[in-house]
Amino acid sequence: MLRVFLIVLFFLIIGTTALCAGAEPKVEVFPPASYDRHIIYQALIFFWIGIIGLVVIIAMKLREIKRVQKMGIDEEEGNVPFLD
């Protein structure tokens, strides 16, 4: 889990660096559609809520899986008797 967290941190660093560094010099600018910029930011917030929610739920599932695996009940038992 720690490693996954480190990877996530790596990406956030890359992302923030890219955002701060800005884009390379170009000639023309095409702004995003002549929307209210707020609609775009709002959509981005919803998107992140979606992603973070998914990540949290998957982490919950992983915790449960680890708990179950520690109990050892997920392994196949060799000599399971059949009802004949």
Next chain:
Amino acid sequence: METLGALARSKTVPSHRFDVWYFAGGLTLFLFVFQFITGMALALYYVPHAEHAHKSIVDIVTKLNMGWLFRSLHHWGAQLAILVLFAHVFSTLLLKAYRKPRELVWLTGFVMLAISIFFGLSGYFLLWDERAFAAVRVATGGAGNLPLVGWVIKGFLRGGLDVTGETLTRFYAFHVAILPLVTIAVAGLHILLVQIHGMSVPLSQERKQGGPEPFFPNLFYKDLIVWLVCLGVVVTLAVLLPPEIGRKADPLAPAPENIKPEWYFLFLFQTLKLFPGEMLGMNGETIAIVIISAAILFFFLIPFFDRRSAMGQRSPLFTWIGTFYLVYFTVMTVIGFLT
């Protein structure tokens, strides 16, 4: 089907100090699938003709619902895909995952690296703006300087003697048809080989492993988390930093000021600058290209040069060689960026 299911359930991944790098391969795959999807969406509207290409992109960005977003997603997806690809390449190099019996995994991987670079170049050219045009002129011209085969490669890539509308058609064919199909074939082989051999464990860690972790469901879910966060980063970058497009290319105009290739070419660019125009009576650029080609060829064949790793022994020389490649690449890229 049942044996496949049983096989899948029994697949495990080793645990050790460096196992975090195992995520890089799958992440590269995810990003390339992302590129396929956004690329297919853009291909619905892009017109691959020298007269209309530039305008079709302008139309996509200004007139379509969320057109700017899909173009931006494709742009940033490409940047991250190549970045993660380099992380994957260098991590497998330094952890010596290429050693016997996985030589073919490395070779297929290298082929995909070359394909990915060409994906980037051809995709960028489709903008048909001044910068893209100059970049392809330089790149194909550079390829033309290879001894013996240079002129063949140059003519093949350009579709003629110079960069023209024919080049655009050709690069479009590469970018949307030829390269994707070749990638799927080679990637299929690459991934199949990894399933057969399992994940490579670095020599230093062979005796220090923890218990192997099952791929289903543990690592499958961990992969998903990593992919989701990566997706989040790509989308955020795409929304907040949509790429621009330069002026439409004019084959007769001079090259614009301060022309620079995409960042993953910068190290080559900088290396060429190191060589003087003439050296020992021969064309400096040709010598540079020969040396670079030799270095790339060595890189390609490294599993066969690293004899000690092949025998399962520690190979510090090749760790240094690998580190040199990484440091050289990083330093030259950064210098190229700053100048």
Next chain:
Amino acid sequence: MKLDHSAVTRRTFLNTLLTGWAAAVASGTLWALIKFAFPTLGKEPDFVVLKRADFEGIPLNSVKPFAWGGKLGLYFKKQNGTVEALKGVCTHMECNITYKPDEKKFYCACHKGWFDENGRNIEGPPPKPLEIFDIIVEGDKLIIAKKGVKVELPKA
């Protein structure tokens, strides 16, 4: 009232939560893709602007085509001199219709449908009359508009 046992198992709860949330995120993404891939589904213009000089001089009992978005529009001068503008698209299966001046009727070749001078469907499979547009004259321009649409030209 506290329950002794949980109504659902941990596994069911987690799996439902995951599936539900993933479905929501996936449908949001898919919506964006679909919206991008189908940009102008059913979008026709509310009005188009034509040059008066190009159309008013046509001979009696004839039509002149104009672009209505991506579809065919017909500027129609009847025998008695009155003008109509209509959508030149058959109401049966959307083939383009043509005007037959000898019979003073509109004809659709796809399934042999016929419409009269006023656009009414008189013969063949077409279920509805042709769509008629409003014509507004403004200076040297002709504005052809969907019926009932309030036309506001942007002030250049």
